Amino acid sequence: MVIDLRSDTVTKPTPQMKEFMLNAAVGDDVFGEDPTVIELEQKIARLFGMEAALFCPSGTMTNQIALRINTQPQDEVICHKYSHIYNYEGGGAAFNSMVSMRLLDGDRGRISVSDILDSINPDDIHFARTSLVALENTINKGGGAYYDLNAIGEISKAVKRHNLKMHLDGARIFNALAETRENAEEYGQYFDTISVCFSKGLGAPVGSAILGSKEVIKKAKRVRKVFGGAMRQAGYLAAAAIYAMDHHVERLKKDHQRAQQLADLFKSKSYVMEIMPIDTNIVIVSVDPKYGMERLLEELKSKGILAVSFGKNDIRFVTHLDFNDDMLEVVGKTI
Numbered sequence: 001m002v003i004d005l006r007s008d009t010v011t012k013p014t015p016q017m018k019e020f021m022l023n024a025a026v027g028d029d030v031f032g033e034d035p036t037v038i039e040l041e042q043k044i045a046r047l048f049g050m051e052a053a054l055f056c057p058s059g060t061m062t063n064q065i066a067l068r069i070n071t072q073p074q075d076e077v078i079c080h081k082y083s084h085i086y087n088y089e090g091g092g093a094a095f096n097s098m099v100s101m102r103l104l105d106g107d108r109g110r111i112s113v114s115d116i117l118d119s120i121n122p123d124d125i126h127f128a129r130t131s132l133v134a135l136e137n138t139i140n141k142g143g144g145a146y147y148d149l150n151a152i153g154e155i156s157k158a159v160k161r162h163n164l165k166m167h168l169d170g171a172r173i174f175n176a177l178a179e180t181r182e183n184a185e186e187y188g189q190y191f192d193t194i195s196v197c198f199s200k201g202l203g204a205p206v207g208s209a210i211l212g213s214k215e216v217i218k219k220a221k222r223v224r225k226v227f228g229g230a231m232r233q234a235g236y237l238a239a240a241a242i243y244a245m246d247h248h249v250e251r252l253k254k255d256h257q258r259a260q261q262l263a264d265l266f267k268s269k270s271y272v273m274e275i276m277p278i279d280t281n282i283v284i285v286s287v288d289p290k291y292g293m294e295r296l297l298e299e300l301k302s303k304g305i306l307a308v309s310f311g312k313n314d315i316r317f318v319t320h321l322d323f324n325d326d327m328l329e330v331v332g333k334t335i
Contacts, residue, residue, distance in 0.1 A: 001304055001330070002305075002306065003304060003306065003323065003327045003330060003331060004306045004322070004323075005262075005305065005306060005307050005317040005318055005319065005323065005331075006306050006307060006308045006316075006318065007200075007308070007318050007320075008172075008200045008201050008255075008281060008318045008320035009199055009200055010320065011199075011203040011320050011321045011322045012205070013203070013205050013240060014321075016243070017203070017204070017240055017243045017244070020239050020240070020242075020243040021236050021237075021239045021240050021243070022236075023239075024036045024235045024238070024239035025235060026233040026234075026235035026236060027233065027235065029055070029231055029232060029233070029234045030225075034232075034233065034234055034235040034238070035235065036235030036236075036239050036242070037055050037234050039238070040053075040055055040209070040238040040239075040241050040242050041053040041055055043242065043245065044196060044209050044211065044241075044245070045209075045211050047184050047185065047245075048184050048188050048194055048196070049184075049185035049186065049187060049188025049189065050188045050194065050211040050212055050213070051212070051213045051214045051217070052211070052212065052213065052217035053209045053210065053211045053212075053217065054209060054210050054217050054220045054221055054224060055208075055231075055234060055237075055238055056208050056209065056210060056224055056229050057206060057207065057208075057229050057231065058199075058206075058207075058208055058229075059084075059169070059171045059195055059197040059199075059208040060088075060090075061208065061227055061229050062196075062208045062209065063084070063085050063089060063092075063167075063169050063195050064085075064089060064092045064093075064096050064097070064227065065210050065220050065223045065224060065227065065229075066134075066167045066193040066195060066210055067085065067092075067093050067097045067167070068096055068097045068223050069193070069216060069220055069223060070131065070132045070165045070167055070192060070193060071097050071131050072129075072131065073097070073098035073099070074098065074099070074100075074128055074129065075097075075099045075100075075128060075130070075131040076099060076100045076101070076102050076121060076127075076128035076129065076130050076131065077093065077099055077100070077101050077102065077131070077133075077134055078101075078102045078111075078119050078120070078132070078133045078134070078164075079101060079103065079104070079111075079133070079134040079135075080104050080105075080106050080109045080110070080111050080139070081103040081104065081105065082108075082109040082139055082140075082141035082142050083101075083103075083109070083134060083139075083141075083169070084136055084141075084169055084171065085101075085134055085136075085169060086101050086103060087141065088140075096227075099128075099131075099132075100128050102119050102121075102130070104116070104119060108142035108143060108145040108276070108277075109136060109139030109140075109141060109142030109145055110139065110142070110145060110151070111135070111155075112155075113154050113155055113158045116133055116155060116158065116159065117158060117162075120164070130162075130164060131164060131165060132164060132165045132166070132167060133155065133159050133164055133165070133166050133167070134166075134167045134168075134169060135147060135152065135155070135166070135167070135168050135169070136168075136169040136170075137152075137168060137169070137170055137172070137173055137176045138172040138173075138175050138279070138280050138282070140282065141310075143276035143278070143279065143282050143283070143284045144172070144175065144259070144278070144279045144280035144281055144282035145277075145279050145280075146176035146179060146180070146279055146280065147176070148180050149182050149186055149187070149190075152187075153190060155190075156189075156190035156191070165192040165193075166190060166191045166192050166193075167191060167192065167193045167194070167195070168187065168190075168191045168193070168194045168195065169195050170187075170194050170195055170196045170197070171195065171196075171197040171200060171208070172197070172200055172201060172281075173187075173194075173196055174196075174201055174202060174252055175201050175255075175256070175280040176280065177249075178249070178250075178253050178280070179253075179256065179279065188211075192212060192213075192216065193210055193211065193212045193216060193220075194211040194212070195208060195209070195210050195211075196208060196209050196211065198240070198241035198244055198245075201248070201252050201281060201320060201321070202241070202244035202245065202248045202249065203320070203321040203322075204237075204240040204241045204243075204244040205240055206237045206240070207237050207238070207240070207241050209241075248321065252280075255281040255319040255320060255321075255323070256278070256279075256280050256281055258281075258319045258323060258325070258328055259278050259280065259281045259282065259318075259319045261328060262283050262317055262319065262331065263275050263278045263283045263285075265331065265332050266283075266285050266335065270288075270291075271287055271288050272285055272286065272287060272288070273286045273287065273313070274286040281318055281320065282316065282317075282318050283316070283317040283319075284310055284314050284315070284316050284317075285314065285317070286313050287313050287314070287315060288313075289313055293309060293312075293314065296315065297309065297315060300334070303334045305330075305331055305334060
């Protein structure tokens, strides 16, 4: 048995999800004729209080589309230095949108109003034009830390006074909502665009959506076409996302509980220097260099447990739909 904790993207569709996918009604989505895609887009937009949505192959694509439609070349985007849009999207912001990034420090990926305001460039030809603030929720590189709506509201209020736009990389937004129990619909008032991923904690095999106003999503559809993300009978994939939203949201709390239990297993180990606080489903363990992060990864792999390097001395474990209590017990015995 292989216990794969590298990411929550490694999940496989459940038998019930596969059956739901096979029975989906489909059409040509490029012509706007796939009924299941339309259903998904309306469902996710309504949930977050937005006018419209666009189904795309990946969260990287939805983020990159958001950067493209919210900025102009030579603009600058304010984000935390841990942000996925900066670290893990292949330099796409520079290549696709020709923008620079103002990287901020903060609390495990969360940035403050004062830091944002201090980073807005003056209206001067020597500086890039600040046009967008991008938040991430939850923060992957911050160990699953999250913003609550009060903090987001304060940032949005300050940002809009300066006529800046707001984007949310909500790849794991449902994990944040599972902890805060806040109303997803309220998010729509704070952001110009929101990216939501279905293939992480929710367990769908493929897909993300970008949310915004009808006008914004019309622009997004054009950019998706240019990026090569327009799909045909995508309803089979959209059906998986619909099933995931209907059946896999409430169970996310179990992933968070297992993440805490997993972290507890490492607490007394001599080769562990630090464990980042557990907020959702991500566990980041710092390994003593004298022992070696690569050595620990190899020893775990030899016992059928997979994790990933996440920095010089750090290892990341992510709990998910396909990681259960029996597997947790095996990991405990192995450790």
